[in-house]
Each structure stands twice: as structure tokens, then as C-alpha cells.
Amino acid sequence: MNSVTLAPPPLIAPGLDLYAPIAADLEEVERILARVLKNKHPRVAEVVAHVQHYRGKRLRPMLLLLTARACGRMTPAHHVLGAVVEMIHTATLVHDGVLDGARIRRRLATVNAVWGVQTSVLLGDYLFTHAFHLASTLDDAHACRMIGEATDRVCEGELCQVLQRGNLDLSEAEYFDIIDGKTAELTACCCHLGALYSGAPPEVVQALVRYGRRVGLAFQIADDLLDLVGEEKMTGKSLGTDVEQQKLTLPLIYLLNQGDKASSARVRQILSSPDNHKRESLRPYLIEGGGLAYAQRRAEELAAEARAELVCLPPSPCRSILEALTERVVHRNT
Amino acid sequence: MNSVTLAPPPLIAPGLDLYAPIAADLEEVERILARVLKNKHPRVAEVVAHVQHYRGKRLRPMLLLLTARACGRMTPAHHVLGAVVEMIHTATLVHDGVLDGARIRRRLATVNAVWGVQTSVLLGDYLFTHAFHLASTLDDAHACRMIGEATDRVCEGELCQVLQRGNLDLSEAEYFDIIDGKTAELTACCCHLGALYSGAPPEVVQALVRYGRRVGLAFQIADDLLDLVGEEKMTGKSLGTDVEQQKLTLPLIYLLNQGDKASSARVRQILSSPDNHKRESLRPYLIEGGGLAYAQRRAEELAAEARAELVCLPPSPCRSILEALTERVVHRNT
Numbered sequence: 001m002n003s004v005t006l007a008p009p010p011l012i013a014p015g016l017d018l019y020a021p022i023a024a025d026l027e028e029v030e031r032i033l034a035r036v037l038k039n040k041h042p043r044v045a046e047v048v049a050h051v052q053h054y055r056g057k058r059l060r061p062m063l064l065l066l067t068a069r070a071c072g073r074m075t076p077a078h079h080v081l082g083a084v085v086e087m088i089h090t091a092t093l094v095h096d097g098v099l100d101g102a103r104i105r106r107r108l109a110t111v112n113a114v115w116g117v118q119t120s121v122l123l124g125d126y127l128f129t130h131a132f133h134l135a136s137t138l139d140d141a142h143a144c145r146m147i148g149e150a151t152d153r154v155c156e157g158e159l160c161q162v163l164q165r166g167n168l169d170l171s172e173a174e175y176f177d178i179i180d181g182k183t184a185e186l187t188a189c190c191c192h193l194g195a196l197y198s199g200a201p202p203e204v205v206q207a208l209v210r211y212g213r214r215v216g217l218a219f220q221i222a223d224d225l226l227d228l229v230g231e232e233k234m235t236g237k238s239l240g241t242d243v244e245q246q247k248l249t250l251p252l253i254y255l256l257n258q259g260d261k262a263s264s265a266r267v268r269q270i271l272s273s274p275d276n277h278k279r280e281s282l283r284p285y286l287i288e289g290g291g292l293a294y295a296q297r298r299a300e301e302l303a304a305e306a307r308a309e310l311v312c313l314p315p316s317p318c319r320s321i322l323e324a325l326t327e328r329v330v331h332r333n334t
Numbered sequence: 335m336n337s338v339t340l341a342p343p344p345l346i347a348p349g350l351d352l353y354a355p356i357a358a359d360l361e362e363v364e365r366i367l368a369r370v371l372k373n374k375h376p377r378v379a380e381v382v383a384h385v386q387h388y389r390g391k392r393l394r395p396m397l398l399l400l401t402a403r404a405c406g407r408m409t410p411a412h413h414v415l416g417a418v419v420e421m422i423h424t425a426t427l428v429h430d431g432v433l434d435g436a437r438i439r440r441r442l443a444t445v446n447a448v449w450g451v452q453t454s455v456l457l458g459d460y461l462f463t464h465a466f467h468l469a470s471t472l473d474d475a476h477a478c479r480m481i482g483e484a485t486d487r488v489c490e491g492e493l494c495q496v497l498q499r500g501n502l503d504l505s506e507a508e509y510f511d512i513i514d515g516k517t518a519e520l521t522a523c524c525c526h527l528g529a530l531y532s533g534a535p536p537e538v539v540q541a542l543v544r545y546g547r548r549v550g551l552a553f554q555i556a557d558d559l560l561d562l563v564g565e566e567k568m569t570g571k572s573l574g575t576d577v578e579q580q581k582l583t584l585p586l587i588y589l590l591n592q593g594d595k596a597s598s599a600r601v602r603q604i605l606s607s608p609d610n611h612k613r614e615s616l617r618p619y620l621i622e623g624g625g626l627a628y629a630q631r632r633a634e635e636l637a638a639e640a641r642a643e644l645v646c647l648p649p650s651p652c653r654s655i656l657e658a659l660t661e662r663v664v665h666r667n668t
Contacts, residue, residue, distance in 0.1 A: 043497040044490060095459060098432075099452045118433045118496045121455055125429060125462065126489040132466040133482025141475040148467025155460040156378060162452045163377040 018324060021317045022065045025074060029061050029082040036083060036134050037127075047115060047123055051090055053108060060085040060190045062325075063215070067194025067208050070310075070318040074198070077138050081193045084135045084143075085186065088151055091127035092158070092182075094120055099162065143193065150189035157181020166246040168268055172253050176217070183223075184216030207312040211322070214306035219329040221299040224249035226332065228279065228286060240279040246271060250298060251291030252282070259289045299330040352658060355651045356399040359408060363395050363416040370417060370468050371461075381449060381457055385424055387442060394419040394524045396659075397549070401528025401542050404644075404652040408532070411472055415527045418469045418477075419520065422485055425461035426492070426516075428454055433496065477527065484523035491515020500580040502602055506587050510551070517557075518550030541646045545656070548640035553663040555633040558583035560666065562613065562620060574613040580605060584632060585625030586616070593623045633664040 019026060037052060039045045061082035068078045097110035098120045104110065112120040128151075135144045161178045164170055191212030195205040227242045228251060242249055248256075248271075255267050263285050270281045286292045303326040313319045353360060371386060373379045395416035402412045431444035432454045438444065446454040462485075469478045495512045498504055525546030529539040561576045562585060576583055582590075582605075589601050597619050604615045620626045637660040647653045 039490065041490070041494050041497075044493050047493070047497070091459075095455050098455050115497075117451065119493070121429050121432050121458075122489060122493045122496055124455075125425075125458070126486075126493055128459065128462055129482060129485035129489050133479065133486050136470075136475050136478035136482045139475060141470050141473060141478060144470035144475060144478045145467065148463060148470045151463035152460070152467050155456060155463050156373065156375070159378050159381070159453070159456045159460055160375050162456055163375075163381070163449075 018321050018328075019062070021321065022062065022069060025065045025069075025079060025082070026058060026061065028079040029058075029065070029086065032079055032083040032134075033086065036087075036130055044126075047111065047119060048126070050108070050111060050114065051094060051123065051127070056093075058086060059219070059325075059329075060089050060186060063187055063190040063212060063322075064194040066318045066322050066325075067191045067212075068198045070313050070316055070322060071195050071198035071200040071204065071208075072314075077143070077197050078194065080134060080138060081143060081147075081197065084131045084147060085190050085193075087127050087131035087134070088147070088154070089186065091124045091131065092154060094127065095124040098124075099158075143197075146189055146193060146196075150185050153181045153185040154183075157183070157185070161247060164247075168246070168248065168256065168271060170248045170253060172250070172257070175248065175250060175253055179217055179220040179224075180213070183220040184213045187216030187219070188212035204312045207309045211306045211309040214302045214309070215326060215329055218299040218302040218306065218326065221250055221295055221302070222330050222332050225251065225292065225295055225299075228252075229283065229292060243271065243278040243282065244276075250295040251286050254294045255285060255289045255291040258294075259285070259291070263289050296330070303327065303330045352655050352662075353396070355655065356396065356403060359399045359403075359413060359416070360392060360395065362413040363392075363399070363420065366413055366417040366468075367420065370421075370464055378460075381445065381453060382460070384442070384445060384448065385428060385457065385461070390427075392420060393553070393659075393663075394423050394520060397521055397524040397546060397656075398528040400652045400656050400659075401525045401546075402532045404647050404650055404656060405529050405532035405534040405538065405542075406648075411477070411531050412528065414468060414472060415477060415481075415531065418465045418481060419524050419527075421461050421465035421468070422481070422488075423520065425458045425465065426488060428461065429458040432458075433492075477531075480523055480527060480530075484519050487515045487519040488517075491517070491519070495581060498582075502580070502582065502590060502605055504582045504587060506584070506591070509582065509584060509587055513551060513554040513558075514547070517554040518547045521550030521553065522546035538646045541643045545640045545643040548636045548643070549660060549663055552633040552636040552640065552660065555584055555629055555636070556664050556666050559585065559626065559629055559633075562586075563617065563626060577605065577612040577616065578610075584629040585620050588628045589619060589623045589625040592628075593619070593625070597623050630664070637661065637664045 033052065037048050039048055064082050064085060065074070065078060068074045094111055097112040098117050103113045110120070111123055115123075132144070132147065135147045138144075157178050157180065160174075161182060164174065164178070188209050189212070191208040192205065195208040200208070224242065227239050228249065230239055241247075243252075252267065252271070256264050259267065267282065267285050267289075270278055270285075275281060306326045307323055310319055310322055313322075367386065371382050373382055398416050398419060399408070399412060402408045428445055431446040432451050437447045444454070445457055449457075466478070466481065469481050472478075491512050491514065494508075495516060498508065498512070522543050523546070525542040526539065529542040534542070558576065561573050562583065564573055575581075577586075586601065586605070590598050593601065601616065601619050601623075604612055604619075609615060640660045641657055644653055644656055647656075
């Protein structure tokens, strides 16, 4: 599992290299990941290597590193923390593989599909504990506390989501509370750590926390849209798992509450049915009833709010990328 | 979820109150657990409360607190760390419920049996992150690092065990490596934290780490014996899951390697068969072939080694209980 032999992570936007100003920093993060995750037991090493290969967009370390550079100071702690947040995110992905039964993630078979549920559960745990352990190698307990707080909220959000499955009366407020926990809390934490460890003044730190939270919310709404209407070929992952599991997301919540009575009743019927083609059956309602447009608009509003927070930073290539990211997270096909 | 209304944890040995000298400390640990685990979402609170009720022997916080008192000094950090190690242990139990498909644990239906796999996975994660977060509330990062190191090894041990399932050639050394990780590392860590935070000199700390490791190994061998030949009514948990899943434990490893050729072949055949009554079929071989006696003897040797480490401590009620515990962990029916 040599990090040098791995392909570079895919760009969020082919054609525009969002990684360039932090390429060396991301490489350092990769080196730390490879070092921390290696294991002397060949069977364990093999499973860990598999996850190492399903490299995604590295959104979370990017946010952390870009924030640090945009605030004017990069430290070794940033690289360590970049590895920590990526491991935590990967742990949740591995466990999501157990939860949603997905067979493909980041264009690779999930651990679940290859080794089964037991290994997935333990591998996720392994990633969690290694992330916390790595965070604790920094001298102060502050980073551990911030990571601990954020992951508490991540798990709470995920747990709420699962316990709310099948609840077709989920409100928009409850949906936002869930995605705020399961996604936005960690992206906010990344920006918090990036800014704090660069020594930025408190008001800048707080503005970047708000930026990170809004980027996370916008990202998750876009992610939920892809699950409803994206193409598997483009995204490289199993789609439609939300509706299969009766997890309501924003376009459906909108339709159920704001749609005309007949469509709303029909959507409710489709969601409750044992039908295996819910995604296809829902599509016309999502388009005509305005559910997709509504969710897309909400994501764009959040992205705009995120962008507005960046005025506290002096102009720089990294600030420009943070700005560009807000567009990219809401206009995705992967 | 009020800790005051919960029944006190069962004694390891009814008739001899091993908890008395640390009763107030254990109550403080319970208060911390109740405070840390409460959640504002009613559905989350309900699941967490269920786990709070499957209170076991509290072996890990006991080791931590007894070690502290036997070393002469109890601090608020000890109570916090007692809650941390219990949460970590409970997280692994909840995830074990996913792994071994057990329906009963600590005399209660497992989270898995009531809420399903998804909730079990997320609840385990919730307990892990809350444990790490709680550890990080202590002022120095040292405790986080020790807990991080120990849980890394716990997960590695569990992962090895799952990846070695079905390997009927598992060696005794490999078995000991697995249980050293999945069980003994955390009991050693408990004694380490207890002694260290009481300000004990380094040689005493190291002796107590060795004590904790040997107690953990002995405990796990005894636990594995119960899974093979214990009674569900007494233990309050599903048994026989190890052989069902072709997880080799010490008595079987002994039979396969040291038993006479015919018995060894028959044991191998039983383990490989799709038969649902493996436990019953194996019993005569385990008794006559000496597998049970061998494992019991190894556990007793480890318990004696653990006891010998305690000579570094001045006589005290807590030292006596630490001594008594070494007997209890190897002569268990629960």
C-alpha cells in the first residue's frame, strides 16, 4: 500500500485543477494516511488497502487545507488533521455501505460487497479509532475535542436518519437537522480546524465555520438529488437507495407538503409501495411538481450564503477555489 | 434515563461485594455515563437508554477504579475515564451483536434484535465517538492517546478474528494475538490509566499493565469456554456463536493440534459441517480430548501471573479485590 503508486484523486471539475495550490499538502495527507493505516496482519492490510483505493473527492481535507492557506498559514498539524477528517469520513462511508446495502462506492465494490457486513463494521471502527488516535498525537487536546464534538453530531444525524426511515411526515426542519449533523457538522469542523490552526482571528474563524456548514448542507442536498435523478454511470455509486429505504429527502418533502393534493397522494403511495422501480415512478412528479427545482434552489441559496462569508479573507488563489467549490458542490454529476 | 432509577450492576460474585470499596466511584461513573449519553432526539434517546440498561459486570471501570484506589489516589479524571472505557466496551458489544447475530446480551434483547443492523452499527459509532469526545474533555491529550492506541488494537484484534473465521489451522499464537488485541489491550489500558492518573511510580504502573493484560487474557479464555460449554440461562446471552461462525478458540485449537488423530479429524469434520448442533456434537471431544481442561489451565496460569504482579502494591481492600478478581474471571458461570 504505497501512496506513490496510487492514482491522483479525481478532480471535482475536470479541466480546472482545484487541487493545484494545495497539491503538495494533499500529498502529505496521503502519506500520513498510508503510514497510519498500514497493518502488520496481511489480511487486515488487504482490506484497509481496498478502502485506500476508493479515493473520492477529498472534499474534507481540501476544505481544511484551503482554509488554512487562505488564512495565510499552513502547519504540520493541518496535514495530520486533513488525514483525520478523511479517515472519519471514510469510516462513515464504509458503515453507510452496511446501512444502504450499496454495492458500489467511488467506482469500486464496497467492502460490504466483497467481505461482508462483519468486516465492514469492524473496518469502519478501525478507521474511526485510528482517526481519533491520530488526532491525539497533536500536542493539545483541543483538536480531539473539536473532532469528538463533530463526530458526535455526525453519528447523531445518521442515527436520526435511520430511526426516521419510513416516516413520510418528516418535516423540512427535521431534514435540515439531520443533514446538518450527518454532513455539515464535519465540513464546518474542517474549516474551523483549518482557520484555527492557522491563527486566524476569531471573527474570521467563525465566518469560515459558517462557510463550511453551508457548503456541507448544499453538498448534501445535491447528493440527495443525485440519488433521486443522477446516473450511476456518472456518479460511480449505487443510486436510488434513499427511496428504496424510505428515507425522505428535500424534493420529496417539498412534494408531500407543497405539491397539489393528487400528486402528493400519488407520491406517498409510490413511496409506501413494495415496488422496486420507485425512482422511475417518482421522476415525473419530481420534475413537474417542482420538487427538484425547489431543492436545487435551496442548495444554490446556501452556496451563495457560503460564498458571502469569504469576504473576510484577502484575495488569494485558495480563496478563489473556496469560492469555486460552492458552485461545484451544487452543480455536480458525481 | 435517570441513573438513580436503574438497578445496581450485578455482582461478579453474589455473596461477596466486590464493589463496596468503590461503590461511590462507580456511581459517579454512572452519573457521567447518563449525562454524556443523553440525547435531545426522543428516538435516539430511546435506543441509547436500551443500551444503558444492559449493564454488565462493569469489569473495565472496576479495574480502572480499583487500580487507582490501590495505588492510593482517586481523581475526577478516573471517573471520567471509567465512563470512557465502559462506553468503548459497550460500543464493541453493540457491534458484536451485529457480527455474531446474538439475540440476547446481558439478559436483554440486543439492539440488533430490536432495531436491526443499521441502528446497531450507528449506535456503536455513537458510543465510540462519545467515548473519545469525553476523553478529550480531560486537559491533556495523553489519555486520548492511550485510549486511541488501545482501541486501535481492539479493532485490529476483532478484524483479525473475523478475517480468520473458517481457518481451521489457526495457531495458538494467532489466537493469543487476537484475544490480546480484542480484550486484553483494553483491560491493560484500564489498569494503566488507573495507576498513571493516581501518580504511581513507573515500575508500579508497568506491573499493573501486565496485571491488566493477563486478567484480560484469562477472562477471554474463560469467556470462550462459556461459549462452548456454558448455559444460556446462567450467562444471560446467546452461546455457541463462535463454533457456528467457525471461530476457533483455545480448546478447539488444542484438540485440532494436540488431540489424537481420529478425534482431531472428527472435530475438523464437525466444525466444517453445516450441522446446527455443533456445540452438542463437540462436547464429548472437548471433555475427553482434554481441550476444556487445557484452556482452563492456561486461564488459571494467567490469573496466577496476574496475581503475582500485585505484590508491588501495599495491602489494601482494593488490592484484595484485584486479587479476588483474578480468581473470579476464570471461575465464571456468567
